Amino acid sequence: MASIEYQAPSLKSCNLNLSHMVAELTAGGYDYADIILAMKESPGCKQTNENVDLSGEILGNFSEYMEPDRYLQLYVPPILLVLGTCGNFLSFVIMSRNMFKISTYSYLALLAIMDTSVLCIGLLRMWIGHFAMDIQIMSNWMCKLVTFVGYVSSVMSVWLIISVTIERFIAVKFPLKAQRMCNVVWARIVILAITLATCLLYSHIFWTVELRSHNINGTFSYKCDASLEHVLLIKEIWPWVDAAVYSFIPFLIILVLNSMIVRRVLVARRERSKLQMIPLTNIYTSTPCRCSCKRSNESSKKLTCMLLAVSFTFLTTTLPMNLLMVVNAALGDDKTSVYSYEYQRKYAILKLARTVVELLMYINHSSNFFLYCATGRKFRQQVKLMLCLCCKGRIKDFFTIASRNSPSTLSYKMSRMGSDTVKKCTAV
Secondary structure (H helix, E strand, O other): OOOOOOOOOOHHHHHHHHHHHHHHHHHOOOOHHHHHHHHHOOHHHHOOOOOOOOOOHHHHHHHHHHHHHHHHHHHHHHHHHHHHHHHHHHHHHHHHOOOOOOHHHHHHHHHHHHHHHHHHHHHHHHHHOOOOOOHHHOOHHHHHHHHHHHHHHHHHHHHHHHHHHHHHHHHHHOHHHHHHHOOHHHHHHHHHHHHHHHHHHOOOHHHHEEEEEEEEOOEEEEEEEEOHHHHHHHHHHHHHHHHHHHHHHHHHHHHHHHHHHHHHHHHHHHHHHHHHOOOOOOHHHOHHHHHHHHHHHHHHHHHHHHHHHHHHHHHHHHHHHHHHHHHHHHHOOOOOOOOOHHHHHHHHHHHHHHHHHHHHHHHHOOOHHHHHHHHOHHHHHHHHHHHHHHHOOOHHHHHHHHHHOOOOOHHHHHHHHHHHHHHHHHHO
16 A cells, blocks of 8 residues: 655644545545554644544554554565565476476476565565555556556465365375376466466456545545446455455365365375285285385375475465454444544554464465475475585586486486485585
């Protein structure tokens, strides 16, 4: 949201037109926090008067919640931006090596790009807006483009996680069909379908959203907002559609699939435990074969664990946003008395809560690299290998290792070659 550039009225004008000013600000799309801040900066309204006492009980109760909100918006975003951008870049570099051979890596490589886009379009813009002009209000086309890219990248990020979860569910539930259904060709089709569907769904932004100017007591301020013809759609209807596409529906899908994956993994573990108790004397169950099967099961289990960590992180970081939307809708939009203590307290709490849940949402877009490192041994090996070769000035070698392996043997050779290469690299 753009900052308010409000020309302060005189004390007399403030006393006479205060309610009209609040009405104009509210109609212009500004929330109660902006109204209070604009009035607080007004020299005329800073004066003591009987009708509006901004320095007394109202501002005291309001600042109690707004100070933490301000600190969160100033100091948390740069930390998430640095960690998230660097982590997503490293994730993309590692995943892109094999994105044309392994379908899961295709999803995760594009996920790193979408997460970075969300951080730059959403979080970085929000943080810079505290110090400089928001790029979203530089022009009408910039307003439309930034809004469109922000929505598309965030929604695509979520549905890529769903795609990976569905693929992992197929691999766990139907292992014999996984090779036919979970391949790079299908991954490209799914990615193309997600991209087209998302762009089509949010294409209305180019004619329903525009850069609008608001004249408040002779001073113009600009805001990227709904066009006058589509206020009802953008303000009342579309937030729920967007919440369903970005949060509600994905939450249910991932929750159900993860539950089924975990259940299937536990059942498979019990079955393997029973089989291990049976003596194997058949010639076809020789030691090399058993070792190969064990290695395959371990690799699949670790990949499942890594992807479950990503999807469960999404669930935990988006659940608060879902709950806040439900609570906000249940409380309703009470504007009968904007100066009442209860209204101010409710609005201040909701604004602070919104900041917290939005930062949690951005944590989801900046934490995947660390989840990969924490749960994926093979991924950690690749990070060590890349950093080692980079320090030796041989970063090109990092991209030639995987190209010498065929897709059928890549999952095992990568693990052995990555480990051996790290040892050789560190020994030099």
